[in-house]
Amino acid sequence: MDLLNAVVALLNFVVIPATAYGAQLALGALGVTLIYGILRFSNFAHGDTMALGTGFVILVTWWLQSMGVTFGVLPTAFLALPFGIAATAAVVLLTDRSVYRFYRKQRAAPVILVIVSMGVMFVMNGVTRFVIGVDEIRFADGAKFLINANEFKQSTGLAEGLAFKASQAQTIVTAIAVVALLFWFLNKTRTGKSMRAYSDNEDLALLSGINPERVVAVTWIIASGLAVIAGTLYGLDKSFKAFNYFQLLLPIFASAIVGGLGSPLGAIAGGFLIAFSEVGFTYAWKKVATYVLPESLAPDGLAQLLSTDYKFAVSFAILIVVLLFKPTGLFKGKAV
Amino acid sequence: MNMRNILLFAGMALLIVLEGSTTFGGLFGGSWNTALFILNFGLLSAIMALGVNMQWGYAGLFNVGVVGFIALGGLAPVLIATPPVTEVWTTGGVGRLIFALIVGAGVIALAITLNHRLRGKVRLVALCVTLIGGFFLYRALFDPAVEVIEAFNPATNSNLGGLGLPVLLAWPVGAALAAGAAWLIGKTALGLRSDYLAIATLGIGEIIIATLKNEDWLARGVKNVIGIPRPVPYEVDLQSSSGFIEFAARFGADPVVASTIVVKLLYAVLFLVVLLVLITASELALRSPWGRMMRAIRDNEVAAEAMGKNVTGRHLQIFMLGSAVCGLAGAMMVTMDSLHNPGTYNPLRFTFLIWVMVIVGGSGNNWGAMLGGFLISFLWLKVESWGPAGLEYLTSGLDPASPLREHLKDSAAHMRLIALGLVLLLVLRFSPRGLIPEK
16 A cells, blocks of 8 residues: 555656646637537538647747747747747638638538538648648757656655656646636627627627627637647647647547537536546556555556557547437537 | 530540550550559449448438448458468457457447436446446456467467458458448437537547557457458469460560559459449439438438438438448458558548548439549549649759758648648539539
8 A cells, every 4th residue: 555656656647647638638629619609510620720730830939949049948839829820810711711601601501511621621631741741740848847757756755756747737827828818708808708699699699780700700710729729739748740630630529529519618628528538548557556455456467448549439438428318518518 | 324424424434544545744654554553443432432422412421430431341351351360269269259249249238228228327327337347347358368369470360360251252241340330330329410420430430440450369450461362363373374475465465564454454343343233223222212212301301200201210221321332342442452451541531532522523423423433533643643743843943952842842742632622622612513413
């Protein structure tokens, strides 16, 4: 029995990584859910918007680094973030103008818009690969660790090390700030209120003089901002690879649906639920179990429920269970 | 078939003939080998497009897990045609594995029964106990069996092998495997909204691919299965047969080239037979009362339900049929390559590209889907060579050593994603009913 070491191991391998990953998923799912609430379709291009935006951020980061500009202990990518968001928002608004608006005017069925977003996904995927390539890119600089595993071991005398990567701390702090800002915007400002009104009842909102094109444009800008931030944080924490961002689509959608499509609070809850289940199911619990259980009960194998290659299966299973038993999600999303 | 459609198909045939016969300033390959490769690729794609068209065109079901059903069909040639690995067919190996799979299925069946019979809190507790207990029981039975199987001869086997039956038998089996998976996913997700079905199928596709990549006992995972038996003769056998050398000499052809062309032609004939059977069957079905009912359901579910049609049941039926056709195409593709390589199953290539084919060709129309299959395959394979050539021409003014030119040349392969995405967007916008619209 060694509870302290067990707690440290749990923090190190499960709680901290899952919290950071959950924050990244939540930011991604917020974008999906906002677009669903206002534009009423599932945007399949969201993963590739994240990839494209992160690509812009990486390019600006490289340019800043070549000019000798860095951001001290923080990664230079944070300086590049506003440029990345601006560029991505411009691309997305241009896409809306040239592609989506036509179908909106026609009041096309949501499934047609989903197929259209698939076309946009193709183009964005190609552009990302064209601009930045398919290779894995690491662009994190600045301080690496907030708490270093070895130093932690030495200073506490525990057998287990606790590593808290700077990228994880940055992810969590940024996510809290962004979410607070988003909720303030949606609940307190005039534009935010008009967005919520439009999402609740389109016809009523139009009658009260809300300009739909403006609401849509603001939604796209916010969604691309969220996508670029989520993508950059994910890239800083792990690494950037265009195809991985496409694959993030499934956990992101699962988060948004589990929380209830169209519900921002639900997207955040869903993101953390998916992240913790993914990490929990694929983590090898042997280490924690050996600390907690008496020696005779300690497991022989890795005590891993699923191999990490099946992490999609976890988000998928949660998705199916929620859809079967609570089809509008945990936080009462909308069903179009 | 009216004049316009015949012309469209004739144009498509002309493109393939041109690819074989002329180079036309580098626009075409000028090799019958590549022309036949494109033809076979097109035949397979046309079959896949027919499958997706059944789901989307007839019934309006949005399936974005096509890659999973194709991959599952591709598993069949390995399980049916490769020689059995008799060494692992023991009680501790395959016997125990089959027992574990039966137990796993039993646990799920029990959970479903409990879900129907019980209500309230009791149901929740009973379900949790059954599923969690069942999971650990299954793993306890399953893991040792897998260890036994994977330990045998890892360099060439480490899987349970096949049944050693003729490979053509694997085609219907591949279709059946895909239909089975479609039944499972359809049962759970078809009653839900269209977006949810899309996400659910996206998920099942990813899971099937992950399973094929990681379950080495099944089909060696990413270690690939090579040398799957073929339904046509091998090129080397042809080259050493005196009859064939004489036959080639009569055309004045090199026996090596002739053998590869003959093999590709034989595959093309096999695939063409399957395609013709499928398109005849689908056309007959679409014109029958059943086809009219499907379209009625697609156009107005509520009205069709009010007329007493079983909407969910019909949806499940068409979802299984379409997936079976995709699985059939997957089995045929693996047979042609005689290679099972799950690493190549990319959703962009095997899901979204098939969707582009259906939409460009004309959703709801079998001939349209077929034409889309041929045309988009042709473009997909040709843009790969046109992209670099075009960039070479465009950047010829730049310094050959300039890094920009190097970068552009390296990324030119990704041109086809952009090109096909644009084709999809333009067709959806300006000709949403496709090249051959539904009547």
